[in-house]
Amino acid sequence: MYDSFAIVLKNFLSYREASLDFRGLHTACICGANGAGKSSLLEAITWALWGQSRAATEDDVIHAGEAFSRVDFEFSLNGEIYRIIRSRQRSRGSFLEFQIKSQEQFRSVTDKGMRATQQGINAYLKLDYDTFINSAYLRQGRAEEFMLRRPNERKQILADLLKLDQYETLSVQAKDLARQFKGQGEEIEKSLQPLEEQLQLRSQLQQQLSEADGEFKRLQAIQEGQQEQLKSLQVSEHQRHIWQQHLTLQQSQFQNCQQDCRRLQKELEALKAQLADLQKLLQQEAEIKAGYQELLTLQQQEDSFNEKFHAYQEAEQKRQQLEQALLKQSNELMLQLRQVQTRLESLEQQEQEHRTPSGTHRRSPGRTQTTSRTSPALSGIGQTSASGFALTSATPAVPY
DSSP: OOEEEEEEEEEETTEEEEEEEOTTOSSOOOOOOTTSSHHHHHHHHHHHHHSOOSOSSGGGGBOTTOSEEEEEEEEEETTEEEEEEEEEETTTEEEEEEEEEETTEEEEOOOSSHHHHHHHHHHHHTOOHHHHHTTTOOOTTOTTTTTTSOHHHHHHHHHHHTTHHHHHHHHHHHHHHHHHHHHHHHHHHHHHGGGTTTOSOHHHHHHHHHHHHHHHHHHHHHHHHHHHHHHHHHHHHHHHHHHHHHHHHHHHHHHHHHHHHHHHHHHHHHHHHHHHHHHHHHHTHHHHHHHHHHHHHHHHHHHHHHHHHHHHHHHHHHHHHHHHHHHHHHHHHHHHHHHHHHHHHHHHHHHHHHOOHHHHHHSHHHHHHHHHHHHHHHHHHHHHHHHHHHHHHTSOOOOO
């Protein structure tokens, strides 16, 4: 019929953007999982050529959430390269352009109005949408559509598919030629009548004409019989091909069912294994409950120990703070003591400088008394430091 070159899809059915190049391919096989969009590619071709698809409404061909859809389809037919551009604006309308390639560029052959343009495309293809989906294209889930039609509809589809109307045209032309020859024969007979006396071979010419007419009728009858036989054979061959495709489809469905059975059997075995594991767990219910109770008890003990440890950490932190305060106080007292001692030594030195030699021996006991007075202060500091350490060591320890 025709050879596909390329197709470009924009927001068509399940595709946002897609393009395929068929150049160099004689037969192409599109494989994929269910719902992957295989049939959408074929629907894009039928929509581009005839503006019809499996969609319920015209806007349903537009991808969900988009405002328009477009398909560019390029193909060759009878040595010419054509391109069809069909687009659809949601809730607005459709656009159709038909182009032919000439000198490496496409020029438009679009008629006025989409209906006229579509009729021109059908005339170039010599095939309409119904004939296509009942012969070359078996739509998904509708392989038996051709067999469900009425006999006269099937006959018309096969006649359109096999181009039997060409033979009807030839038959009409043959009949026209027969009438023309017959009229010419009659005119010849009439023209020969005035010369009947002069022609001695008139009877022979008439006999030859009669024989030629009889031969022509015999050949015409043979031709008509052969045309009927050819039609019958072509219809039978096409029906055989359809039944062969139907058988292949049934075999494929049977293989898919077998694969599903094997998969379900494996799933059943896996469920049985899971059920056995669950039954084993149910048999260990008492042990699991006892272990769970023990876990709860341990968690409670752990919470109690955590509280005690937190109290211990707070007491230890308080003890360290007290030790640091005591150490600071001790250092301050020692600093004060050094300052007092330094001051006393300074005072004694001044006192010695002001003494007389005789007075020095008389006031020596006083110096001893001054030194003795500092000893209680030192003792007091030592006692304070010792009591501070005793207080620190008396801090009770928190058990963990």
